[in-house]
Amino acid sequence: MIDEKKALWIYKTMKEIREFEETAWTLFTENKLRGSVHLYTGQEAVAAAICSQLTDEDYITSTHRGHGHCIAKGARLDFALAELMGKATGYCKGRSGSMHIADFNKGNLGANAIVGGGLPIATGAALAQKMQKKNHVTVCFFGDGASNQGTFHESINLASVWKLPVIYVCENNEFGMTVPVSQSTSVRNISDRAKGYGIPGETVDGNDVEAVFDAFARAKERALRGDGPTLIECKTYRWRGHWTGDPETYRDREVTEEWREKRDPISLFRTCLKARNLVSDAALDAVDTAVAEEMRKAVEFAESSPEPDAAHVMDDVFYEG
């Protein structure tokens, strides 16, 4: 169950992600950001509801659409934005940009620009947790498209056989780039694939914080009991194009508008909190103001940060003590 404290945390996290993504969008259109930038706007409920149940000891692996996971797993907006701008003060010294960002200190094993690349890594992190008898879990975020990679099959089968404490979270936002799921994927519900691995699979409304929260709570409990992995499919929608610059000719603008207007996970959560009388509107408004201020400072920080020094470009290829 979501209590008041968790509710506030989730709300704040969703707001942070939204502000961050929309700021990134603006910066991109102003030519202050470059490279491949994939925005998470519209999917905030998934990262926030799930990461609200994780500690720094729990791991996640993320994707090319990873800013949301990164922030929900504890990243600071300023260091994250600095990374997107390739600055020396960024989480990865300006080497990663949007697609390879990580903060191992927070249990974030990284975004992954290879579709499906994170699934085996999450599986291995869970293996380590099990071998070390740690009472923690690993969450593997990936897209619908990634579920068609060989790594999906290999990883989930392995995790099932070895009963690893990993939760596979598929964010089905209806498209893999320009290709609709119906054209690329053999099942309507990706969670159906769980059957093939002898594990529970569940499809939930990914824009409904409570639904995602509860499904994850069950999966986490199962993982901690030693019963193995779960596959959760969160049906959601990305508001922005696949990448910043996507002409979006492959989908209906009206459908996108409808998702924005009727299925905004943040407004839906606000309504839900009101109905439950859990957090006051005033408290939520205060969060909005604080997050806007945090974002403003992050932009200031990132813009005024120094560029990395090319003299260190060869550092970190190997660990040298």
Place this chain on the structure above:
Amino acid sequence: MAVISYAQAIRKVIAEEMRRDERVFLMGEDVEKLGGVFGTSRDLFKEFGTDRIRNTPISESAIVGAGLGAACAGMRPIAELMYWDFAFVCADQIFNQVCKTRYVFGGNAIIPLVIRGQQGTGRGNAATHSQSVESIFMHIPGVKVACPATPADAAGLLRTAIRDDNPVCFFEHKALYITKGEVPDDPEFSIPFGEAVIRREGSDVTIVANLLYVSRALEAADELAKDGISAEVIDPRTLVPFDYETVEESVRKTGRLVVVHEAHQVNGWGAQVITEVGKRAFRYLDAAPIHLGAKSCPLPFNLALEQAVIPSVKDIVDACHAVSYR
């Protein structure tokens, strides 16, 4: 002759070859409505239908492996990898299957398969989307390797690739797609594999370069001319087969050799060229050849860092000065 872009040249040849031979088809991620990330198949589904311009799931092993299977069974597939970096996702299908099928089955198979895609730096795509990986495909025997540097070469080499009865890995560079040049209208225009081209004649030093580095080598040659050094620039165009003769002949004349590519320097294809020239023309060399390539670290996101990892025009100029002792 029409002036068209490198991307348009590729699209043109795919379309012409598909018209000519119904066994030719294209499959890959987002090749249909999007027409590929760089428009190399834009609108082709309108003419050929989605049966022959086929969107695939994000499943590189299946894309390449199905290409191999379809080729063995009588089709002439063009399998597109959105980025050549993703070849590592399907490395087994390429290196253990495509490369070896004909040989291990005692010559049973004919494999008219083209695997094509783009690679390289310049768009801030960072470590897993900016590599230049063509050298590896020269290292593992069994595939031909083409690397066009101009729109005309893209057209001529791609036609040869599609008509070849062997698997061909076709490396396009993302920064070249928007470059323009004259391309013959003739739908039979092709360029044979294994024929290097001399992009600029010179007498003092030979520069061998491919893909994006052909234009950088030409820039360097302009600089060098100001210093009174006459550089000859050779573009091998295909790495397998490789036209060592043209390079050898040039080195016999100039006595000096610089090889430059965006691929990592260590064990990059330039090392093979220098080995071969050493064998063929050692006594003509007046200086130890210089081999330039990307530093031994992954490609960083930040633009200045990325530039620091790959060779600059100045690096090429300096290398030519060094082998010329002036």
